[in-house]
Amino acid sequence: MRKAAIVGMGYTVPQTITPQLSYREMIFEAAVKAYENSGIHPKDVQSFICVSEDFLEGVSIFDEYVPDQLGANLKSVHTISADGIFAIISGFLQILTGKFDIVLVEAHSKASNILNPNEVIAFAQDPVYNQPLRLNPHYIAGLEMNRFLYSSGNTREQCAKVVVKNKKNALKNPLSAYPAKIEIEDVLNSALLSDPLRKMDKSQHADAACVFILASEKIAKSITPNPIWIKGAGWCSDDPSLETRNWDEAVYAKLSARQAYKMAGIQNPKQINLAEIDDSYSYKELQHLESMGLCRKGESGLLLEEGYFEHDGSLPVNISGGNLGAGFLFEASGAFKIVELILQLSKEAGCRQVKNASLGLAQVWRGVPTATGAVIILERED
């Protein structure tokens, strides 16, 4: 099989608001940095893949507004309505066909421009069964968290510990919008959103743009001495319906991880050195870790308390700060998980550097009310 690697990236710093820049100007900045980082010129790129969802932009057919700021006019460009990791996977597939050698992927968030994001999220629910209930959409996470605590035996406090860990990790990450030193009690005392879910269990929005350059095996080494190889990828959707979904585990994470492990030839997930896991809500990090087999069912909370997922633990998780610490970037959330993996695998993560990081995993979930996610496994070959 052919291989593909990520050979360059550019990004803007996630921030709570970005009134100084339009989305075009923000994406342009990320694109210029990615081109500079890889030494690639836009005219060398054969295919461009962007991600967006119309209602996050407040624009119908947002695909219209992507080419100029990427230098992609009169080029092959298309949009994927999903997280940036899905776009990286699409680029990966395109390179594997043998027809493309260089593909660019773009993801961004202008979340601050959405004045009532809860309404937008609620608008994704089933229009007949769920929308008329007019509930704050985070109730879905409340339902799931309750079931997760019940069936896994993990505790409320352990979920709070995830928030503490990730916000602390973010303190060392310049690419983060919500770093903080907090205690478990701060989380437990924050306002209830949908019991047992509290305000601080939920990640908060941020704005940023991110661009990656992908290349085929044939030319990756000529672009950079240290390409980061895409070893495995998986993506999957479970039941969209809340009424019939399996609430016990994240089936989408389980199946997409299984697909990715198989592709990467990973027999035991313990081979993975570090992971950037979706933590849109605190319990999600634990639930995803268990569903993906990165620890046993019911063990994630204990391992967390033992320091297993800390920077110096056996499996550092969300060293970037994750969505809780770095910010929830809607469709760019996965992209910034990839940024962290690349910095770590390239040994450019500075004071966050995880020792001996060579095989990393990133995972995303598309948020409530979906049961869709993706996994990607990256490797540095020395």
Add this chain to the structure above:
Amino acid sequence: MELKGIGLEEEIFKISKKSEKSMKMEFKGVSLKESDFKEKKILSLENKPNLKYAWDTGVAIGRFLAELKQGRLIGRKCCKCRRIMIPPRMFCEVCFKPNDEWIYLKDKGTVNTFSICYVSWDMQKLKEPQIPAVIEIEGASKMMGILHLLGEVEPKEVKIGMKVKAVWKEIDKREGAITDIKYFKPI
């Protein structure tokens, strides 16, 4: 390497060509009439979403809007390809580099193309037709136009290539929006 599904079904493909149906195509789909809704034969839910956005205008469009408020059109120039662009942008998409200068343009232009529109967006008949046009702005490069409306002109008088001029709102009514120009009228 080969991946078949994602491991839920490991059974091997068993297909025989005989199972290919002979081509007697049957197409599904039931058509409803407006009366089916009115007579409540078909139930439906109504939902009006309450979605609100405030888009950051950024550097280029922010300045453009501020200039509109002053009754001026402004563009950006790229010194490499020498194009003068309107609507302004801070980068040149052709040269793919930051562009270089702000340039004031005339509030006049040439009709590149136009339409005479007799219906609203929801297909209701308009009392007076609207005349949307792409207007190439004087001072900008060839083909650099903006979308706007034409006014003070008989529809049948409008021609491609016609010279037009902006009609501005009174200064105290301007708010930094494209509608600070009421319309363009023939010179």
Add this chain to the structure above:
Amino acid sequence: MRKVAVVGAGLTKFVRRSLETGKELSYEASKMALDSCGLTLKDIDCVVFGSAPDAFDGMHMKGEYMLDGSGGFRKPYMRSYVGGGTGVFTPIQGWYHIASGLFDSCLVVCEEKMSTLRPHPQGAFLTIFDHTLERPLEPNLLWIFALEMNRYMHEHGLSKKDIALVSVKNKKNALDHPCALLAQEITVEDVLNSEVLAWPVQRLDVSPITDGAGALVLVSEEKAKQITDKPVWIEGVGWNLETSYWTNRDLYYPKQVEYAARMAYEMAGIKDPRKEINIVEPYDPFDYKELHHLEGLLFCKKGEAPKLTREGVTKRDGDLPVCPSGGLLGVGNPIAAAGLMKICEIFWQLRGEAGARQVPGTPKRGLAQAWGDLMQVGTVIILGR
């Protein structure tokens, strides 16, 4: 490169307002496509889904909502999106899934239920315009087509009569399509006398608001040989997007379509499309668009497509049948599903299964094309026997 075949196709009836929900339409089309080649959902490795703006359905992330109707449950599932070009792009996405070597079969589903949006589905198009510079003018979708059509007519000195012939031809072709919404026998005069909506666009120049869905089954070469003796191969694919500053370019010619076509021709090894392609299904949401696209696809010189139409070359029994299905003007325009309908048509034509619509001779190669966004994206697929 790994070869990819189309082995099954399904389509629903195209109607103004369907009883079925978007999910149900997707299901019906998918089921028909699977049944047509004797497969079940178990045989499908991955699913790709295409649909135009979420605003039609009145929901956010509609790809997520539609996925079970489209067979995406617990499978790798992805939604691609290039506005009006989606119907031809989604099969391209299916193509790269299989050509990558990771999958052997892919279900491609395109769905559109436009009627959900009230008071009029056109409302979805209010929000396609630039939010700061254009939307305050309350633009309507007809404007941009009218502006482009006027520019095209002006540049080549065309009359409305030249263009109306396309509408007459396609609506007549659609009389033989069992899914058609607007099949009818009309004359050039009927078009010229129909209500003026946005000059030069008149009522009969335009395709209707439509609900519908379509689906294809794509498989790898080895699988195709197990399934059918009549595989139809994807020989070329192309897609291209032009600047979003649509008021900064000359609308008389769809350069993005030419670039997409050149990409597909190069992949298919086609030097002279007029000689090497037997059937064309260009995107025809408005009658002039068929002409515009025939020129962009390099079937004739700029400004000469009306002549081909006048001379009958593009009739179903002509030398180069164009929109033998009846196109969007005749069959209907459920945006993403309409693009896919064109691929279904080429598939059935190449297999000799198009019934009353079958073009004479034994066509070996066909092209389907779609187009959209702010008049800026072109998508092209070439199928061959």
